[in-house]
Amino acid sequence: MLKRARITVSIVLAIMGNPIAEAQQVVAPRTASDVPGTPAGTVMTKEYVAAVGRIAYIWGWPLVNNFNRSLAMKDLPEPGKVGGVAPAAPPNHISMLTDYIDAAENIVTCPNQDTVYGAGFMRLDVTPVVVQVPDFGDRFYTYQITDGRTDSFASIGKQYHTRPGFYLLVGPHWKGNKPAGINAVYRSPTDIAAVLPRIFQDDTPEDKAAIQPSLNQVMVYPLSQFTGRMQTTKWKDTPSFPAADTAGGGEVKWVVPEKFFDELPGVMKMIPPLPGEEALYGMINSVLTAASNDPELKASLTQAAIATEAEVIAPFFEFHNNGRPVGRGWTSPPNGARWGTDYLSRTASAKSNMYDNAPEETRYIYTDFDSGGQRLSGANRYTVTFPKGQLPPVNGFWSLTLYNKAHLFEPNRLNRFSLGTKSKTLKYNQDGSLTLYFQNDSPGADLETNWVPAPKDVFSLYIRAYWPKAAILDGSWSPPPVKREE
Numbered sequence: 001m002l003k004r005a006r007i008t009v010s011i012v013l014a015i016m017g018n019p020i021a022e023a024q025q026v027v028a029p030r031t032a033s034d035v036p037g038t039p040a041g042t043v044m045t046k047e048y049v050a051a052v053g054r055i056a057y058i059w060g061w062p063l064v065n066n067f068n069r070s071l072a073m074k075d076l077p078e079p080g081k082v083g084g085v086a087p088a089a090p091p092n093h094i095s096m097l098t099d100y101i102d103a104a105e106n107i108v109t110c111p112n113q114d115t116v117y118g119a120g121f122m123r124l125d126v127t128p129v130v131v132q133v134p135d136f137g138d139r140f141y142t143y144q145i146t147d148g149r150t151d152s153f154a155s156i157g158k159q160y161h162t163r164p165g166f167y168l169l170v171g172p173h174w175k176g177n178k179p180a181g182i183n184a185v186y187r188s189p190t191d192i193a194a195v196l197p198r199i200f201q202d203d204t205p206e207d208k209a210a211i212q213p214s215l216n217q218v219m220v221y222p223l224s225q226f227t228g229r230m231q232t233t234k235w236k237d238t239p240s241f242p243a244a245d246t247a248g249g250g251e252v253k254w255v256v257p258e259k260f261f262d263e264l265p266g267v268m269k270m271i272p273p274l275p276g277e278e279a280l281y282g283m284i285n286s287v288l289t290a291a292s293n294d295p296e297l298k299a300s301l302t303q304a305a306i307a308t309e310a311e312v313i314a315p316f317f318e319f320h321n322n323g324r325p326v327g328r329g330w331t332s333p334p335n336g337a338r339w340g341t342d343y344l345s346r347t348a349s350a351k352s353n354m355y356d357n358a359p360e361e362t363r364y365i366y367t368d369f370d371s372g373g374q375r376l377s378g379a380n381r382y383t384v385t386f387p388k389g390q391l392p393p394v395n396g397f398w399s400l401t402l403y404n405k406a407h408l409f410e411p412n413r414l415n416r417f418s419l420g421t422k423s424k425t426l427k428y429n430q431d432g433s434l435t436l437y438f439q440n441d442s443p444g445a446d447l448e449t450n451w452v453p454a455p456k457d458v459f460s461l462y463i464r465a466y467w468p469k470a471a472i473l474d475g476s477w478s479p480p481p482v483k484r485e486e
Contacts, residue, residue, distance in 0.1 A: 032278035038286040046300040052287045053261070053304030058312055059280065059343050060264050062150055062350035065254045067267050069107075070121035070192060072252075076241060079120070079233070082107060083243030087119040092129050094120030094195050094220040096235040099208060103417070107244065109251045109407035110353035112464060113418045114399045115141075116211065118197035118218055124171030125191035127222040130182070131156065132230060134217035135164040140200040140396045140466065142361050144337070145169065147190040148271040150350065152337040152358045154186035159361060159395065159467040168223065169193060172272075181228040190271045195220050196355060200397055200466070202422040212236075250406040255313075257305035261288065261298070274341065316348040317407070319366040319460055323348075327478030329373065330463070332365040334473075352407060353462075363472050365463040371481035378456040381439035381485040388432030393477055396467030397421035402438055402452045403460050412453035420464075425449045438482075 029035045073088050079095035082088040085102040087095035096118040101111045111117070122129050131143065133156060142157030154169065156162045165183040170176070171191045178185050197218050201211050216232045225231075244252045265288050273281045291297040315321050323333035323345065336356030339346035349356050356364060370376060384400060392398035399420030404410040409417045419426065419436055427449050428434050437443040437451040438461065463479055471477035 032273075032275075035279065037279070037282035040286075040289070042286070042290075044287065044290045044297065046296060049287050049291060049297045049300045050304040052283060053301045054308045054312070055280075056264065056284045056287070057257075057260060057305050057308040058347055059284075060260070060267065061255055061313060061347050062354075063148060063267050063271055064260060064263050065350050065354065066146075066148060066150055066194070067192065067270070068254045068263070070123075070194070072244065073121055078239065080239040080241050082241050084240040085243075087117055088241060089120040091121055091123045092127060092220070092222050094118045094197070094218070095238060096197070096215050096218050096233070098212060098215055098236050100201070103409035103411045103415070104243075106246050106249075106251055106406075106408060108354050110401075110403060110462060111409070112198075112399065112401060113409070113416075114397060114420065114422050114464065114466075115198035115200050116215060118195070118199075120195050120220055122169060122188075122193040122195060122220070123191060124169060124174070124188055124193055127224065128168050128170040128174060128176075129195075129220050130223055130226045131167040131169060131195060132217055132219045133162055133164050133167065134214045134230065136199070136214055139211070139214070142198050142357065142396075142466070144194075144196040144198065144355060144357050144361070145186065146194045146196070146337060146355070147188050148192040148267075149190070149339065150194075150337060150346065150355060151189075151339055152361075153188050153193075155358075157361060166226065166228075169195070179223070179226065181226070192270060194355070198357075200422070202424055204424055250408070255309075257309040258302060260305045261291070261301045264288070276341065313347065313351055316351040318368055319352060319462075320368050321348060322352050322366070323364075326365060326475060328481040329369045329371060330365050330367045330479045332363060334359055334363075336362070336364065357466075359468075359473065361467065363465045363468045365465065365479055366460060367479075367482060368458075368460050369482070370484045372484060374484065375458055376438075376454075376460060376482065377458050378440040378454040381437070381441075381443070382454075383435050383437055383483050383485055384461070384480055385429075385433055385435040385483070386480055390477070390480075391434065392463060392465045392479075393469040393471045394421075394465050394467055395469060397464075398466070399464045400436060400452075401462045401464065402454055403462060404455045405458050407460065410453075410455040410459070414448070414451075414453060416452055419450065419452060423449075439485075 076090045079089035079093050085105045086107040087097050089095040097116050100113045140158050145154040147153050168182045168185045170187050217230050291301050323331040326332045333345045337358040399418045401418035438454050440454050440456055443451050465472050
């Protein structure tokens with residue numbers, strides 16, 4: 001009987017096939033390119049396109065912002081100063097200032113009054129570039145070197161014990177050997193890059209003179225111009241170029257919502273996805289392709305950009321919407337220039353204060369409010385008191401800067417916008433504490449050395465801690481409260 005059953009089963013399997021033997025495992029994707037996306041031609045509603053458009057706008061805002069800044073410099077004939085105040089250079093070069101940046105600057109928000117700035121954008125698909133690092137002696141300096149996402153990819157500065165000499169920046173597809181005389185090669189993840197040197201200077205006439213020979217050797221140029229010897233430029237003699245139109249004040253508007261989705265496709269082609277971003281790129285590109293063939297979908301994208309700018313991006317300008325709380329009303333992003341997929345913080349910082357250094361280079365700590373939670377305003381008087389031994393713990397320098405409602409310097413009769421390590425005339429209290437004054441009117445002639453004049457309108461305060469010690473990085477030190485004086 002059992003034998004007959006076995007024969008019957010065998011006959012059935014022979015006729016029908018063996019489903020167990022024939023079953024096949026679906027091969028799991030092994031790479032991002034194996035994962036299918038939205039098929040071309042798939043119907044998309046205006047509402048879906050608008051929803052993806054909002055995500056794309058938040059994600060792509062810093063990339064388009066950075067790229068448009070580079071485009072603004074691409075036709076300059078030589079390194080110089082925009083409006084006579086901001087460093088600007090054609091691709092694959094930088095320009096240096098020779099003193100603190102002027103209050104008329106409106107190219108970028110939140111400039112400092114502690115360092116001498118340099119700036120330039122690189123197109124590394126055209127040529128590698130040589131970065132010169134002079135011998136700064138004991139002077140603090142750092143070169144911020146970022147890719148198209150504003151993430152740092154090279155570490156050059158005093159905190160890294162960088163040797164004077166020459167460093168090569170190359171693009172992601174460069175193939176070659178390190179040239180003789182080059183100390184190190186740094187590979188950018190993107191073909192577009194920015195080099196932004198910052199050289200510390202105190203506020204004395206003596207130091208402003210002493211820094212000049214070193215500044216003249218801070219240069220970036222194409223590899224073809226490399227000679228193996230330190231080259232110089234007399235930066236005081238560089239030309240001035242017309243200032244950009246700010247259309248009503250504040251920072252130059254580098255991202256225009258109505259143009260955003262015309263610019264984003266080209267930027268995405270230049271900046272490849274990070275590992276894990278392939279699906280995001282695929283989703284955004286599917287919508288961009290559909291909108292390029294359908295005026296109604298394109299209009300939906302544009303309206304999404306306009307709405308997202310007003311509803312999402314604009315609030316990022318306020319410092320209390322940026323970073324995480326660090327105590328007493330101050331906030332700080334802990335991952336500057338290490339944004340990765342933290343699209344929130346990258347976009348918030350790009351909106352409020354573009355080009356953060358990496359956290360081990362600089363921590364930025366800011367507030368819009370006093371200790372009572374009220375908006376800082378020139379209608380009131382404020383003090384910030386650091387107890388004895390509790391200045392910001394740094395190996396480099398610290399400063400406390402005041403910015404007006406546009407996050408720019410407000411001109412004042414002292415031409416002073418910050419106080420800190422650079423300030424050589426600060427007066428300490430009898431108990432060793434340090435009190436700084438932020439108000440519109442003078443706190444009195446004997447206290448003016450510790451005073452930063454405030455505008456009559458609202459303003460913000462901003463601490464820079466260059467080369468921060470562990471107490472800042474781990475949060476065990478927090479800034480003192482901003483006290484409103486009655």
